[in-house]
Amino acid sequence: MADGGERGVIRRNTLRQQIADALRDEVLAGRLPSGHPFTVKEIAEQYGVSATPVREALLDLCAQGLLDVEQHRGFKVHAFTADDYRAMVEARALVVEGIFRSGAGREPRRLPTEMMVSIRRRAEEAERAARAGDLDVLIGYDLRFWRELGSVVGNAYISDFLDRMRVQTWMFAVPLLRRLGDLRGHLWHDHGELVTAVARHDLCAAQRLVTEYHEHSLTLVRKRC
Known part of the structure; x- marks a missing residue:
């Protein structure tokens, strides 16, 4: 049984x-915009901790690239540029293409039925939000969808990298x-079709859909920046 000190660490880590x-979530929703400064004291008072x-x-969050440390001043929300965005989408595309290439010549990893049910549920919710143009709802479901779909890879390092990207x-795209x-008609909404391709182990169809997803992301920047 954990002693008082261990329980304190667990509570602190959970609170953290x-x-x-x-x-x-505040950053992704755009309520804490790029360059917004704040201190530890301000956040502690806001949350009462x-x-x-x-x-x-x-x-x-700094380690995840979302915040910057301002020496002797506090923190601020990191400001990504259009070039940063293009580089991130390119990096994401290269990793996913590598996954498809490496998986083409071997037996695909089969996921448990309950996991596929969960992924499909995320896909349906993300697709519904995208078609409705509901950005706030879409972001949460979209991230969870891709995070769970990343389990197909079976490599935590790759999954973590793609999740961070x-x-x-999203941080960069939300203000645009x-x-x-x-937003109806402007958001990518082929999550369900991608799940079907993965479930059928149709790597060609899955790769085509992911390529379209990346092209959609880059088109956003070309038109708005």
Whole structure:
């Protein structure tokens, strides 16, 4: 049984993650825009917690590339450029293409039925939000969809890299998309078709869909930057 000290560490680590998740959601929603500065004290007061888990959460977000440390001043939301965005999409595409190439000559990894059911549910929710132009709902389901779909790879390092790239690309894309107003018809919504291709082990169809997804992402920047 864990002693009091161990329980304290668990509670602090849980709080740290909760704060990091809440701040990441604020950044992704655009409520904490690029370049926005803040201090540990401000965040601690906002959430009614001590400085230690806040500082740890902010450093975690810095490690994920979402925040920058300002020496002797605090933190600020990282500002990604259009060139950063293009580079991230290109890196994401190269990794996914490598996955397809490496998987083409061997037996595909079969996922448990319950996992595929969960992935398909995420796909349906993400697709529904995308078709409705509901950006706030889409971001959460889209990230969870790709995170679970990444389990197909069976490589935690690749999955973590792709998840980070998607969070960062959403950070850049959200302000551009907000300017459009009505987003119906502007958001990629082929999540369900991609799940079907993966379930059938149709690598060609899956690769085509992911390529279209990346091209859609790059088109956004070409038109808006």
